[in-house]
Structures are given as C-alpha cells and as structure tokens.
Amino acid sequence: MPVDAAGSRRGLWSGFVRAAGSLRHGRATPRTPEPLDEAIDLAERLLLFAEEAGKEVPADVVKSLVDAKTALDKGAIDDATKTAFCAALGTLSTLTGQVTLQSVSPAARASALKTKRRHRWLGILLLVALVPISSVNLAGQIFLKDADQKIAEVCEAEKTALDCQRLAVNPGQAYQDKLLVGGGTMQIWNDLWWLNVFELFVSTGDIDKVYLRDTIEDQFFEAVWAAHLVETRFVSFYISFLGSLLPLIYALLGAVAFGIRDLRRRVADNTWTVAQELSATLRLLLAFFVGVVIGLFGDWTRGTSLSPIAIAFLAGYGVESFFDFLDGILKAFGKGGAAGAEPAK
DSSP: OOOOTTOOHHHHHHHHHHHHHHHHSOOSSOOOOOHHHHHHHHHHHHHHHHHHTTOOOOHHHHHHHHHHHHHHHHTOOOHHHHHHHHHHHHHHHHHHTTOOTTTTSHHHHHHHHHHHHHHHHHHHHHHHHHHHHHHHHHHHHHHHHHHHHHHHHHHHHTTTTEETTTTEEOTTOOOSOHHHHHHHHHHHHHHHHHHHHHTTTTTHHHHHTGGGSSSHHHHHHHHHHHHHHHHHHHIIIIIIIIHHHHHHHHHHHHHHHHHHHHHHHHHHHTOOOTHHHHHHHHHHHHHHHHHHHHHHHSOOTTOOOHHHHHHHHHHHHTHHHHHHHHHHHHHHTTSOOTTTOOOOO
8 A cells, every 4th residue: 555755644544444344345355364364453443443542653553554454465464564563563552551452352342241231130130139128127127116116105104004024914003094005006016017028927826816805905915925026036037137138239239330330431441351351250259258248247136237238338349448458457467468478489
C-alpha cells in the first residue's frame, strides 16, 4: 500500500480497515490460515480502539501492521515483515496501556457475556431467596416483641390479681381492668397466629387452646404459655437456622454487586480478559466462605441485627479487604498472614 511522504495516519488507518474488510468478507484466492492471522486480527481491533480513543499512533507502526496484513493475504510474508509487525504490535500495546490483545479479542467479549449472565441469574436467585427469609425473620421479631410487651403490660397492670410467674390468680384479689386482660389476650393470640403461619402451622394446637378456657384469666395464662412455646420454636428455627443463612446470602449478594460493577467498568474500558472470568468466580467462592464464617460466629439467639448482615455484605463486596484484615490480625499476633508468608526454599 503506498504511503505519502508525510505519512498520513488517516490514510493508513483507512487502508488498514479496507484490508481488514477484504480478509473478513472473503479472498479471491483461499489459502491455509497462518498462525499470524489471529495476531493480525487482534492488532486490527487494537488499532481501531486506539483511533476511537484518540491515541497518537506513529505512522510507521500503522504501516508495519498494514504491510504484514497485505503480505500475509498475498502469501508472501517474510521474516523482516514479521519482525516489523511484532515491533509495531509492541509499540501499539504500550500506547493502549491496559487495553491488550486479549481484552479486545472475541474470546474476551464472549467471556464478559458469560460472566454477566452468571452474575445476573445468581443475583436474581439470591434476591428471590432473600426477600421471603428477611421478611419472615424481621416480621417474626416484631410479633415476638409485641407479644412480650403485651404480656408484660398486663402482668404489670394486674400484678395484684395475676401471678404471671405461677400462671395463677392470687386469692381474694380483684381485677383492676378486665378489658385490658381480655384485649391483651386477643392481641397476644393474633401475634401467635402469625408466628404459627411462619412456622407452617406446627403450633396450631397450642394457640387453639387459648379460647378453650372458660375464664378470662385462664385464657390469658394459656396465651402466656402458648407464647412461650411458639416463640421458642420460632427462635430455634428461623433465627438460629435461617438467620444464619442471611450472612451467607448477603455476602454472595455483595460479591455479585461488585462483580457486575467491575464487569461494567472493564467492558466499558475494553480491559476485560478471559482470565478475569476465573477471578470473578473465585471471588464468589471466597464470599461464600466469608458468609458461612460470619453466620457461624454470629450470635443469632438474641435475634438478627443489621450489624452482622451489613458486615457480611461489605465483606462479600470487598472480599480482598476482608482477607487483608485477617492477615493484619495474624501479623499483629506474630503469626504472619498469607500475604506476608515467605516462599518455600
């Protein structure tokens, strides 16, 4: 391809693009693919990116790439052309910085789409699992607190007539407010009914006994006893077992959020490579381990607070920082973390 004395970059670029189009859309004389074909194709993509990004590519670099493509198409490429092509490709790679041949390859684009689909579906599944578990857990704690407060309120107001420790009526003592006792029993029963729904109706027999009693005080005492049984089951199952799953889910959700954000940034900058797909997968695995650890060491018998959940999300989002923190603790104790370990000799 002729090049003017001034070395017009625009003319060289146009010629390179025309040459690329002729190779992609067919040749007059088919030939056996050369190992250099893929490198030249990737170099074309890198050169087009440099043009779009406004990079100043020297004219001799463009000429060497065009000459290599033209010579390869004619089947007359020699060692000198290959050497010039490799030198030009190295210069071009230096100019584009983090945008490399691997990041502009079709394999990188396919890897980015695959990673996007994986993170998208994992995020959807986590949210589908998270919404009902979180809703039941948080709503259940509200009903637990409301029932306990109502029991305490009735027992305090009628402490002369009702012995809430023995669940018995004090002899010779009259109620101050029977409406308070009856209304309190109904509110406690309503709270227990919702907790029974969350427990898949395993406590139906206990709460049905409340209004089988004849007197108001017996109904209240039966409600207090049923509240003890229902709350124990709810705390044992939802808060101790399912509550431990929340840090795991939130840690994975944090890793998914970081993965999607990192993928979007790298795709926009043309810096995503196939190797980073494995890195994204390992991040999810590390987030899983972090969530399990936080769930096991959290004190869920007192109810789920936002602190362990928030820590799990942040640890999943910044999993490297979390393990750096652990390495720092080990170093502080003189044990030495993984990052500071000396290589084996």
